[in-house]
Amino acid sequence: MLVTLTPDQELFRDTTARFLEEHVPVGEVRRLRDDPDGLDPGYWRRGAELGWTSLLVGEAHGGGSLSGAGLVDLSLVAYEFGRHAAPGPLVPVNLVAAALSEHDAHPEVRDGLIAGRATASWCGPGLAGTRPAWEPGVEIRRGAAGPALHGLAAVVEGAARAAHHLVTARDGDGVTQVLVPASAPGVAVTPLQSVDLTRRFAAVALDGVRVGTEWLVGPAGEASAAADRQARQLLALLSAESVGAMQAGFDMTVSWSFDRYSFGRPLASYQALKHRFADMLTWLEAAHAVTDAACRAVGDDTPEADELASAAKAFVGHYGGELLQDCVQLHGGMGVTFEHDLHLYLRRFTVNRMLAGTPAEHRRRVAALLDAGDTAA
Amino acid sequence: MSTTARHTLDGAAEPVEDLDAFRDRARAFIRGNLRPENYEDLRRDGSRPDEVELAQVQREREIQRMLFDAGLAGICFPRQYGGQGLSLAHQAVLNEELAGYEYPRLLQVPTLSPCAAVLLEFGTDAQKERHLPAILKGEELWMQFLSEPSGGSDVAGALTTAVRDGDHWVLNGSKVWTTGAWWSDWGLCLARTNWDVPKHRGLTVFMLPIHQEGVEVRRIEMLNGSREFCQEFMTDVLVPDTDRIGGVDDGWTVGTRWMVHERMLHSSP
Numbered sequence: 001m002l003v004t005l006t007p008d009q010e011l012f013r014d015t016t017a018r019f020l021e022e023h024v025p026v027g028e029v030r031r032l033r034d035d036p037d038g039l040d041p042g043y044w045r046r047g048a049e050l051g052w053t054s055l056l057v058g059e060a061h062g063g064g065s066l067s068g069a070g071l072v073d074l075s076l077v078a079y080e081f082g083r084h085a086a087p088g089p090l091v092p093v094n095l096v097a098a099a100l101s102e103h104d105a106h107p108e109v110r111d112g113l114i115a116g117r118a119t120a121s122w123c124g125p126g127l128a129g130t131r132p133a134w135e136p137g138v139e140i141r142r143g144a145a146g147p148a149l150h151g152l153a154a155v156v157e158g159a160a161r162a163a164h165h166l167v168t169a170r171d172g173d174g175v176t177q178v179l180v181p182a183s184a185p186g187v188a189v190t191p192l193q194s195v196d197l198t199r200r201f202a203a204v205a206l207d208g209v210r211v212g213t214e215w216l217v218g219p220a221g222e223a224s225a226a227a228d229r230q231a232r233q234l235l236a237l238l239s240a241e242s243v244g245a246m247q248a249g250f251d252m253t254v255s256w257s258f259d260r261y262s263f264g265r266p267l268a269s270y271q272a273l274k275h276r277f278a279d280m281l282t283w284l285e286a287a288h289a290v291t292d293a294a295c296r297a298v299g300d301d302t303p304e305a306d307e308l309a310s311a312a313k314a315f316v317g318h319y320g321g322e323l324l325q326d327c328v329q330l331h332g333g334m335g336v337t338f339e340h341d342l343h344l345y346l347r348r349f350t351v352n353r354m355l356a357g358t359p360a361e362h363r364r365r366v367a368a369l370l371d372a373g374d375t376a377a
Numbered sequence: 378m379s380t381t382a383r384h385t386l387d388g389a390a391e392p393v394e395d396l397d398a399f400r401d402r403a404r405a406f407i408r409g410n411l412r413p414e415n416y417e418d419l420r421r422d423g424s425r426p427d428e429v430e431l432a433q434v435q436r437e438r439e440i441q442r443m444l445f446d447a448g449l450a451g452i453c454f455p456r457q458y459g460g461q462g463l464s465l466a467h468q469a470v471l472n473e474e475l476a477g478y479e480y481p482r483l484l485q486v487p488t489l490s491p492c493a494a495v496l497l498e499f500g501t502d503a504q505k506e507r508h509l510p511a512i513l514k515g516e517e518l519w520m521q522f523l524s525e526p527s528g529g530s531d532v533a534g535a536l537t538t539a540v541r542d543g544d545h546w547v548l549n550g551s552k553v554w555t556t557g558a559w560w561s562d563w564g565l566c567l568a569r570t571n572w573d574v575p576k577h578r579g580l581t582v583f584m585l586p587i588h589q590e591g592v593e594v595r596r597i598e599m600l601n602g603s604r605e606f607c608q609e610f611m612t613d614v615l616v617p618d619t620d621r622i623g624g625v626d627d628g629w630t631v632g633t634r635w636m637v638h639e640r641m642l643h644s645s646p
Contacts, residue, residue, distance in 0.1 A: 260529075261527070262529050262530065262531050262534075263531045263534070264531075264534075332529050333524075333529075333553075333554055336599055336600050337597050337598065337599055337600070337606075338597075338598035338599065338600060339597070339598065343600050
């Protein structure tokens with residue numbers, strides 16, 4: 001990231017980077033391709049000890065940020081995750097830990113997440129239709145036998161090994177968030193195939209899952225703002241991670257262009273390719289900038305947070321694809337082989353691009369937000 | 378449609394089989410002997426389990442042999458080398474009749490073109506007699522040992538070397554992006570024989586059996602799971618001078634025609 005880091009932030013980012021280089025080098029990422037969890041539990045626990053899981057958690061609950069801007073601090077971890085195509089449910093665990101901390105709910109689950117002993121999934125709302133609104137795919141039906149969850153969270157990161165799912169559900173006219181134990185009757189988790197080598201996704205179907213009153217996270221019917229805020233955090237962190245993947249792909253390709261000789265000259269000496277590198281660098285710098293702005297605004301809950309989060313997701317999603325696909329082309333045939341590392345970053349980016357709304361959906365969302373702003377003014 | 382025009386490569390002056398009669402003959406053979414094409418299987422070319430891929434290769438060798446025995450292999454190849462000596466129009470008719478049926482698609486590229494075409498154009502009589510009928514019978518599958526790890530589109534920058542040793546050449550180097558080399562038989566190989574001249578003038582073309590001591594075939598996994606591309610490492614591979622194609626240091630003449638044949642596959646001469 002290009003934010004001017006404090007010495008503490010720089011140390012933190014560098015510590016994570018060195019930890020990832022040591023514990024999940026590309027050889028380990030490749031090995032985890034065939035691991036059902038895509039993750040070594042010991043690795044995740046040690047990462048949690050570095051502070052990966054506590055930055056959005058209140059100090060009273062054992063958390064705390066480095067800089068006072070927890071989301072910006074966390075975006076540094078996400079960026080390094082992208083730069084290393086690192087395994088681990090970084091985003092959902094942080095979103096859930098933050099939600100539990102905010103409402104002082106389920107302290108034992110929260111503590112387990114912070115310590116890296118367990119993971120949780122975030123079964124949040126998705127973008128629906130043309131309105132700039134997040135819509136839960138799950139609802140609470142209140143029948144004679146008590147409230148029950150019905151619906152589907154179609155693409156959920158880390159759901160298969162999560163001990164709990166933070167489910168956002170429509171609840172009459174409101175929105176309710178509940179922490180559902182993975183073992184609750186009626187919860188069906190179906191693993192999906194992912195192009196990412198280590199990120200695991202699943203569909204979480206809820207078929208008449210009886211809601212315990214103790215499951216509530218925040219007051220019933222009043223979680224709309226919290227779910228929206230979590231969705232913004234998700235967009236900001238996915239963008240930060242994608243920028244890390246873009247940076248890794250770009251750096252590799254620049255290095256390649258100096259090493260690779262064709263017709264007796266390094267690729268980097270060809271003017272037509274220099275122009276392409278210049279284009280890529282402008283996209284990369286702008287992706288850094290818009291993501292930095294989004295992380296800052298979302299972390300501070302400013303009025304522009306919604307617009308900036310979607311702007312970052314749209315810009316990074318579009319230009320990250322242009323950049324990484326061009327990196328593949330500049331590598332020639334090697335760029336589409338499994339043994340080359342470039343695809344590890346392209347895969348991470350490609351999944352992030354599709355999660356929580358495509359670039360087109362977020363461009364439409366930005367336009368709708370601007371329209372709404374004009375109308376309000 | 379009927380024609381008496383000849384576009385054959387051997388130029389023999391004999392009556393040409395009438396196109397309608399040819400169509401009837403081809404149709405009868407195809408419908409009586411070939412299975413409907415399995416398009417689902419076609420889509421998985423290269424990413425099928427190895428035993429399925431090998432079974433497919435074997436089936437295609439059989440089909441090629443059946444076509445040969447039925448007088449339907451090598452439509453435009455000269456008769457003296459096992460072909461039919463017919464015209465492009467006959468080939469077009471055969472293509473039309475084959476639509477919807479299995480055919481030896483893995484044998485088309487690069488075995489028949491560009492490899493067999495290069496042999497036909499530059500091979501000695503002995504080389505052509507030895508290899509072209511075998512190719513048309515499905516007994517020899519060929520691959521192009523052309524690209525190199527360092528080469529990319531700079532084909533003439535080939536670093537694989539061939540050093541003369543009496544009646545033989547000793548080849549060392551690496552070739553890459555050879556499609557299906559792991560189940561193929563022969564390689565058409567561009568190698569450097571002279572370092573003291575401009576790069577285009579120091580190349581020579583050879584042919585060599587792929588599965589022999591000194592040739593290590595490594596398969597490359599692609600991002601889509603396909604494992605049909607290969608890389609070869611050649612270490613002190615002995616090639617008799619009789620398996621040289623074209624003149625010593627004249628490989629670029631062969632190579633440019635080789636690439637014309639390859640481009641023709643995509644209608645881009």
